[in-house]
Amino acid sequence: MVSPRASTTDWPHDSGDGVNALTVALALLAATGNGAASVLQRRAAVDQKDEDTHHPPAGPPLRRAVRRLLGLLRRRYWLAGFAAMVLAAAFQAGALTVGELSVVQPLLASELLFTLLLGSLVFRHRPDVITWLSFLMLAVGLGLFMGAAAPTGGSATSDVSHWLPVGACLLAAVAVLGVVAHSVHGTPRATVLGAITAVGFACTAALIKEVTGRLSDGESAVFTSGYLYATGAVGLLSFLMLQATLRAGTLAASQPALTLGDALVSVVLGWALFGEKVSLGGHPLAGVLGVCLIAGGTTGLARSPAVHGEWDTAPDGGARRASSSLRRALRLRMRGPARPSRGRRRGRARRRGRR
Numbered sequence: 001m002v003s004p005r006a007s008t009t010d011w012p013h014d015s016g017d018g019v020n021a022l023t024v025a026l027a028l029l030a031a032t033g034n035g036a037a038s039v040l041q042r043r044a045a046v047d048q049k050d051e052d053t054h055h056p057p058a059g060p061p062l063r064r065a066v067r068r069l070l071g072l073l074r075r076r077y078w079l080a081g082f083a084a085m086v087l088a089a090a091f092q093a094g095a096l097t098v099g100e101l102s103v104v105q106p107l108l109a110s111e112l113l114f115t116l117l118l119g120s121l122v123f124r125h126r127p128d129v130i131t132w133l134s135f136l137m138l139a140v141g142l143g144l145f146m147g148a149a150a151p152t153g154g155s156a157t158s159d160v161s162h163w164l165p166v167g168a169c170l171l172a173a174v175a176v177l178g179v180v181a182h183s184v185h186g187t188p189r190a191t192v193l194g195a196i197t198a199v200g201f202a203c204t205a206a207l208i209k210e211v212t213g214r215l216s217d218g219e220s221a222v223f224t225s226g227y228l229y230a231t232g233a234v235g236l237l238s239f240l241m242l243q244a245t246l247r248a249g250t251l252a253a254s255q256p257a258l259t260l261g262d263a264l265v266s267v268v269l270g271w272a273l274f275g276e277k278v279s280l281g282g283h284p285l286a287g288v289l290g291v292c293l294i295a296g297g298t299t300g301l302a303r304s305p306a307v308h309g310e311w312d313t314a315p316d317g318g319a320r321r322a323s324s325s326l327r328r329a330l331r332l333r334m335r336g337p338a339r340p341s342r343g344r345r346r347g348r349a350r351r352r353g354r355r
Contacts, residue, residue, distance in 0.1 A: 023099030033088025035114030134300025141293025190249025198261030
C-alpha cells in the first residue's frame, strides 16, 4: 500500500513520531480562512437571495444559475470570502506538505469555531453560554484526539492502482448523495449538499498532498502526472458545490456535515491512498473521549441559539436598508412618475399669470 516513492521525498514530512507543530499551525490558519470564507460568502448569498425574492431572475434554470454566479463576482463580501479561501488553500497545501492527511483534515474541523466567531461579527449576533460551552468542548476534544492519535506510517505519494478504485467509490458516493439532495428540500437539502462538498474537499486535499509529494522529483513530474489538473478540476467542482450549499440553507444545516464529513473522509483517504494509520496507542480512552467531545461540540455549535434559525439569515441594517430601498424603487416604478399636488399646480398658474 505504501508507494516506494516515499523514500525519495526530501520534504520535511512528519514521520509519525508525534504531531508536527508546524502542521498544526498551518492547519489552524487554513481553518480560520475556511471559516471566514464560509461566513463572507454566506452573507453574499443571503443578500443576493433577498434581492431575488423581490426581483426574480428570468430565463431557464441554467441561465439563472450562471447569472447568480456572475452576480456574486460583483459583491464585496463574496470577493473577500474568495480571497480568504485562496489563503486557506495555501495554508492547507503547506500543512499537507509537512504533515499527514489524517492529521490536517481533522484539525480543519475547528473551522466551526472560527465560523461562529466571525459570523457573530458579520451577522451582528453575540454567542450565548451554550455556544461557548460547545466551543470549549470542540477545542478540548480536538486537543485530546490529536494528542492521543499518534499517526504512523504514510508515504508522501500514492499510486494510480490505489487512486482508481478509491475514485470510483467517491464518485458512487457523490452520485447517491446527489439523488438524495434532488429529492429533499430546505434544511435536509443543505445538509446533504454539505456532505457532497465534504467529499469534494477531502478528495481535493488528497490530490494536493499527491502533488506536493511529487515536487521533489522536479517540475516535469508534477506537470506530466495529471494529478495537478485533477486537483484543479475537483477543486473547482467542490467550489461550485459550496456555493450551492451556502445558498440552499443556513450554516447551521450545512457546516456540521461539511466539516465532520471532510475530516472523516480524509482519514479514510489517508489510510487507503497513503498508508497512514491513526493509532490511539496507550491512550485509547483519551482518543475516544476526544472524538465524543468533538461530535458533541460540533452538534452544540450547530444547534445553539446563537447560530440556529435566523443567525445567518438576518444580516445587519445595511442589508435591510438595501431591501427596503429595492422595494421602494419597485413601488415607484409600478406607480409611474409622480404627479404634482393640486396646490402646487395652482401656485404655478398664479406665477404664470403675474408674468
